[in-house]
Amino acid sequence: MLRLMKVKGENMSPQLQDGDFVCISRWYRKLKIGQIVVVDHALYGLIIKKVLHIAPDGQLWLGGENNKSLQSERIGWVSPRRVVGKVIRRICSS
Numbered sequence: 001m002l003r004l005m006k007v008k009g010e011n012m013s014p015q016l017q018d019g020d021f022v023c024i025s026r027w028y029r030k031l032k033i034g035q036i037v038v039v040d041h042a043l044y045g046l047i048i049k050k051v052l053h054i055a056p057d058g059q060l061w062l063g064g065e066n067n068k069s070l071q072s073e074r075i076g077w078v079s080p081r082r083v084v085g086k087v088i089r090r091i092c093s094s
Contacts, residue, residue, distance in 0.1 A: 001026050003085060005038060005046070011069040012036070012048055019093035022048065024085030031060065031080065036087040039078055044070065046084065 007020040015036070016022065024038050031037065035051050039062065049062035052072065059077040064070060 002088075004091075005048075007048060010066050011064040012050070013066045015065050016048065016087075016090060017093065021091040021093065022087045023089040023091065025088045026085045028086045031083070031086065037062070038084040038087065039082050040084050041075065041078065041082065044075070047075070048087065049075070 003024050005022055005024060007016045007018060007022060010018055022038075031051055031054065033051050033054060036048060037051060037060075038046060038048050041047050047070065049064060051060055052063045053061035055061070055077065058080050060080060060083070061072055062075050062078055063072040
């Protein structure tokens, strides 16, 4: 299943800009470090972050591209079950 989502905020700037759209897919076999994912976080709701580390048990350590981004320590380890999808394409807003 593919889904289109609008980027809100500058957390992933410069890679993703506020107002851009991303196409996300649930069709992936395995996440890798460096991939961008959309996660339904228990505290912060839907967030777009980069996979920075994957623990042996599959838990994900996520982070943003911008120094104003929500810090990884505040996000904490995230279960791969919370991943809504992997970003497969960016559509510029301008």
